[in-house]
Amino acid sequence: MVKFEIHDLNIWFGSLHAIKHVNMEILSNEILSVIGPANSGKTTFLRTLNRLNELATNYKITGAAELEREDIRGIEIEELRRKVGMVFALPLPLPLSVFDNVAYGVRMHGERGKKKLEEKVEEALRQAYLWEEVKDRLSESAFKLSGGQQQRLCIARTLAVGPEVILFDEPCSGLDPISTAKVEDAMVKLKEKFTVVLVTNNVKQAARVADKTAFFLSGELVELDNTDRIFTAPKDKRTDGYIRGKFG
Amino acid sequence: MRKFKEFIIEKLILICGLASIFFVILIFLFLLKEGLAVFKSVNLLKFLFGKNWYPISEPAQLGILPLILGSLLVTIGAAVISVPIGVACAMYIAEVAPIKIKEVLKAGIELLAAIPSVVLGFIGMVTLVPWVKAVFKVPTGLTALSGSIMLAFMAMPTIVSISEDALYSVPKSYKEGALALGATRWQAIWHVMLPAASSGILAAVMLGIGRVIGETMAVMMITGNSAVIPHSILEPVRTLTATIAAEMGEAVVGSEHYFALFAVGIVLFVISFAINVTADLFLHKKK
Numbered sequence: 001m002v003k004f005e006i007h008d009l010n011i012w013f014g015s016l017h018a019i020k021h022v023n024m025e026i027l028s029n030e031i032l033s034v035i036g037p038a039n040s041g042k043t044t045f046l047r048t049l050n051r052l053n054e055l056a057t058n059y060k061i062t063g064a065a066e067l068e069r070e071d072i073r074g075i076e077i078e079e080l081r082r083k084v085g086m087v088f089a090l091p092l093p094l095p096l097s098v099f100d101n102v103a104y105g106v107r108m109h110g111e112r113g114k115k116k117l118e119e120k121v122e123e124a125l126r127q128a129y130l131w132e133e134v135k136d137r138l139s140e141s142a143f144k145l146s147g148g149q150q151q152r153l154c155i156a157r158t159l160a161v162g163p164e165v166i167l168f169d170e171p172c173s174g175l176d177p178i179s180t181a182k183v184e185d186a187m188v189k190l191k192e193k194f195t196v197v198l199v200t201n202n203v204k205q206a207a208r209v210a211d212k213t214a215f216f217l218s219g220e221l222v223e224l225d226n227t228d229r230i231f232t233a234p235k236d237k238r239t240d241g242y243i244r245g246k247f248g
Numbered sequence: 249m250r251k252f253k254e255f256i257i258e259k260l261i262l263i264c265g266l267a268s269i270f271f272v273i274l275i276f277l278f279l280l281k282e283g284l285a286v287f288k289s290v291n292l293l294k295f296l297f298g299k300n301w302y303p304i305s306e307p308a309q310l311g312i313l314p315l316i317l318g319s320l321l322v323t324i325g326a327a328v329i330s331v332p333i334g335v336a337c338a339m340y341i342a343e344v345a346p347i348k349i350k351e352v353l354k355a356g357i358e359l360l361a362a363i364p365s366v367v368l369g370f371i372g373m374v375t376l377v378p379w380v381k382a383v384f385k386v387p388t389g390l391t392a393l394s395g396s397i398m399l400a401f402m403a404m405p406t407i408v409s410i411s412e413d414a415l416y417s418v419p420k421s422y423k424e425g426a427l428a429l430g431a432t433r434w435q436a437i438w439h440v441m442l443p444a445a446s447s448g449i450l451a452a453v454m455l456g457i458g459r460v461i462g463e464t465m466a467v468m469m470i471t472g473n474s475a476v477i478p479h480s481i482l483e484p485v486r487t488l489t490a491t492i493a494a495e496m497g498e499a500v501v502g503s504e505h506y507f508a509l510f511a512v513g514i515v516l517f518v519i520s521f522a523i524n525v526t527a528d529l530f531l532h533k534k535k
Contacts, residue, residue: 057346057347078430078432081429081430082430085428088421092421104429104439108429108430108431
């Protein structure tokens, strides 16, 4: 099923043309990885999907992004961001307990029942592969967790509000290899229920987890194909150059 | 030769740096020397908690409780008014306002800080005082409330600009994190930005209060200057600062009254020092 449809998307920040004429589809229950060198527009693209770019003052957009055939600009912004969750590069736990971190978003969306909160927190932590490690430490401060655990906590926090799509913005850039592997495991498991879009600077990570891979360069979508295709027989020379590490 | 120049400059700067400390110490010693003399005739407790301030009656009664309460009342009143408005204003400037409005507001706040206190006092005297008198139907508009309102204006620039800095320096990612979870702008500010900036905001509040408690001119002009223990905020009061300013000119040098005013100065010094240290603690906690 098509989750996101992007039609001739253009984005400017002031005079900088950050995204140029991008068309693509993102299918549900797949991991789409977005790769490309620095300043290629991959994070900007990601932040279009939950309208986080709009925080910038000199931002301009043309074209359309549709979530299940509805223009995302027509969806109430809080509702869109509940449906399209995001996990950031640096784990950003709030200065609260493990439990309250996960319950935070749920409470914010109006859920007050204690029973219901406990259920949601447990479910989210299980989905993020963190439950076994923290079930006895729920009342501890989230800062006591390791970096990898904190990142999975942030994933759980995103999952707890009931999203349909999860955007990952270089989620492992600050993590050691073992923590990275755990976050990747969680991602692969997540695609059973969710649509996952992963922006990564680590080409190998894209190769490991993604079903489809999109290569961005200077704001253009150069190529989008099945991951094994991209990594074995890319159509575009530039893609080939990038994944071989010739530039970027 | 270059080394020699370097040496001279280094020492000059050192002397400048030490000078400020040196002067503070001198001032403090002088204050202590003159102020502590009063305790030859009254004991500390009687001085601090005595209910009557009749410095020129015979024998003189030197209780500064009415003055302390006067200062506290005016300060608390000013804080109650200026803190919510100031913090809300900072939130608006830092988080909500479009750039143009932001610039205008910031300039306005700076302008507010630039108004001399005597000017504020006299504007208060001709506008605020009659208003307070009419609205609350009290015999005189020269009350603690008038002083509080006027001082709130003086505390506001400090509170707004330092709180705004504190909010501004909260990492953008905090706000984005909250928004990405589907928080409304208000939820993000209230649940995430404000707690993250809380130590800076507390410091702002303390510095604002520090300014209020040390302010003299405006309060002297509009609080009525009656050194009695106030029973409500709608009565005239006299603050510690106003007492010194009003009476120092008339006190005979070397008299009990003269020493007592210096002792009032010590009390004031201790209070503002405590406030500044608290503010500093909050500011450093942030880092």
